[in-house]
Amino acid sequence: xxxxxxxxxxxxxxxxxxxxxxxxxxxxxxxxxxxxxxxxxxxxxxxxxxxxxxxxxxxxxxxxxxxxxxxxxxxxxxxxxxxxxxxxxxxxxxxxxxxxxxxxxxxxxxxxxxxxxxxxxxxxxxxxxxxxxxxxxxxxxxxxxxxxxxxxxxxxxxxxxxxxxxxxxxxxxxxxxxxxxxxxxxxxxxxxxxxxxxxxxxxxxxxxxxxxxxxxxxxxxxxxxxxxxxxxxxxxxxxxxxxxxx
Amino acid sequence: xxxxxxxxxxxxxxxxxxxxxxxxxxxxxxxxxxxxxxxxxxxxxxxxxxxxxxxxxxxxxxxxxxxxxxxxxxxxxxxxxxxxxxxxxxxxxxxxxxxxxxxxxxxxxxxxxxxxxxxxxxxxxxxxxxxxxxxxxxxxxxxxxxxxxxxxxxxxxxxxxxxxxxxxxxxxxxxxxxxxxxxxxxxxxxxxxxxxxxxxxxxxxxxxxxxxxxxxxxxxxxxxxxxxxxxxxxxxxxxxxxxxxx
Numbered sequence: 368x369x370x371x372x373x374x375x376x377x378x379x380x381x382x383x384x385x386x387x388x389x390x391x392x393x394x395x396x397x398x399x400x401x402x403x404x405x406x407x408x409x410x411x412x413x414x415x416x417x418x419x420x421x422x423x424x425x426x427x428x429x430x431x432x433x434x435x436x437x438x439x440x441x442x443x444x445x446x447x448x449x450x451x452x453x454x455x456x457x458x459x460x461x462x463x464x465x466x467x468x469x470x471x472x473x474x475x476x477x478x479x480x481x482x483x484x485x486x487x488x489x490x491x492x493x494x495x496x497x498x499x500x501x502x503x504x505x506x507x508x509x510x511x512x513x514x515x516x517x518x519x520x521x522x523x524x525x526x527x528x529x530x531x532x533x534x535x536x537x538x539x540x541x542x543x544x545x546x547x548x549x550x551x552x553x554x555x556x557x558x559x560x561x562x563x564x565x566x567x568x569x570x571x572x573x574x575x576x577x578x579x580x581x582x583x584x585x586x587x588x589x590x591x592x593x594x595x596x597x598x599x600x601x602x603x604x605x606x607x608x609x610x611x612x613x
Numbered sequence: 614x615x616x617x618x619x620x621x622x623x624x625x626x627x628x629x630x631x632x633x634x635x636x637x638x639x640x641x642x643x644x645x646x647x648x649x650x651x652x653x654x655x656x657x658x659x660x661x662x663x664x665x666x667x668x669x670x671x672x673x674x675x676x677x678x679x680x681x682x683x684x685x686x687x688x689x690x691x692x693x694x695x696x697x698x699x700x701x702x703x704x705x706x707x708x709x710x711x712x713x714x715x716x717x718x719x720x721x722x723x724x725x726x727x728x729x730x731x732x733x734x735x736x737x738x739x740x741x742x743x744x745x746x747x748x749x750x751x752x753x754x755x756x757x758x759x760x761x762x763x764x765x766x767x768x769x770x771x772x773x774x775x776x777x778x779x780x781x782x783x784x785x786x787x788x789x790x791x792x793x794x795x796x797x798x799x800x801x802x803x804x805x806x807x808x809x810x811x812x813x814x815x816x817x818x819x820x821x822x823x824x825x826x827x828x829x830x831x832x833x834x835x836x837x838x839x840x841x842x843x844x845x846x847x848x849x850x851x852x853x854x855x856x857x858x859x
Contacts, residue, residue: 593710
């Protein structure tokens with residue numbers, strides 16, 4: 368099979384790494400690949416912060432609650448970035464630009480641009496035999512992450528990514544049946560059977576897997592997830608950083 | 614060089630396709646690759662609508678203003694999707710879930726999940742020799758796209774992707790210098806020199822390129838982009854669809 372397709376289909380999140388830092392060459396390739404991703408209207412509305420300072424990594428690991436945020440080959444933080452777009456604006460232009468820049472459209476643009484770049488980074492890393500894990504839990508305390516990385520207004524941290532030489536080999540995690548995710552021409556609201564079938568599949572997976580095995584299903588997980596307020600402060604922080612305001 | 618890295622670095626958007634539909638096998642591989650992308654807390658909070666109906670494709674091409682939205686090997690629309698997560702909730706659970714589900718955190722989660730899946734789809738397509746172009750211009754009239762695809766509440770169209778056999782070979786488009794995008798440990802606010810250097814590079818690119826050559830720079834493009842209100846209605850539509858409400 369095509370090597371690239373194989374890499375894509377073989378993805379699993381890696382949460383335990385060997386004690387080896389990425390080489391400069393590996394990191395350069397990862398960043399170069401990230402930068403070549405598609406970008407909305409050439410805005411390239413994202414930045415990447417590589418965190419190498421051990422004290423900062425410890426602080427971010429504490430926010431995330433995951434030790435692998437500290438122990439890895441490299442840590443990247445992907446940010447939505449609309450800061451550089453106004454650097455050459457005159458003061459009066461700047462005022463005019465703000466209401467446009469700060470709307471939901473450009474919040475979406477910058478979040479999507481950052482995500483496309485990050486996924487290229489992930490694939491590049493995996494293609495070189497490295498493993499990765501996305502770190503959404505940086506959003507547990509977005510204001511602190513913002514402070515640690517000294518981000519200006521119009522730069523918003525979205526998520527991290529740890530990269531390194533894998534030190535475990537987790538099972539491939541099942542995905543929803545295609546019939547529940549891909550539709551032709553119109554959305555099919557009648558998902559329940561597909562979800563029930565998936566619940567059975569995922570229950571077997573959780574029972575059989577090597578570590579952290581348990582009795583659970585997907586729909587139960589989602590009910591637990593959404594049953595209590597989570598990261599309700601993200602809304603306010605996003606607006607304070609100058610995104611998603613109108 | 615590693616084939617996968619080569620594919621990533623060789624990306625250019627394709628806007629003219631041969632008159633060949635994707636095979637079922639190609640499409641299946643693309644969707645399977647999309648589904649294997651990382652997803653926040655296993656939420657898989659996205660859907661993909663494949664549009665094959667010629668009338669619908671014409672309508673979407675009109676919204677986008679691009680003929681290649683109609684003329685391609687396949688058209689995908691990527692949606693943020695928090696619909697299926699409540700399908701098994703009881704009515705009282707559902708009410709409790711809403712304020713959590715509809716916050717900015719889960720708007721971000723679903724947009725990022727959709728983008729990660731889409732970038733895997735893009736790479737899979739390119740790895741098979743196909744070309745792709747993201748279609749952000751569906752957001753010109755998001756309410757119409759929503760109607761055409763019959764999306765329920767908590768499913769929001771974000772962008773399209775056209776895929777097909779390339780019928781042109783555009784130049785590789787330069788990216789911002791790494792120094793303006795990648796920072797170590799702290800954000801570097803002093804971008805102006807890097808942007809000036811990039812403006813020179815991109816001016817030469819625009820002058821020299823085969824089609825649509827012109828005199829322009831990146832900072833000028835961005836000043837034009839943000840000088841006038843754009844897609845200000847996205848905010849309201851997003852909220853009406855049950856996203857980003859609190």
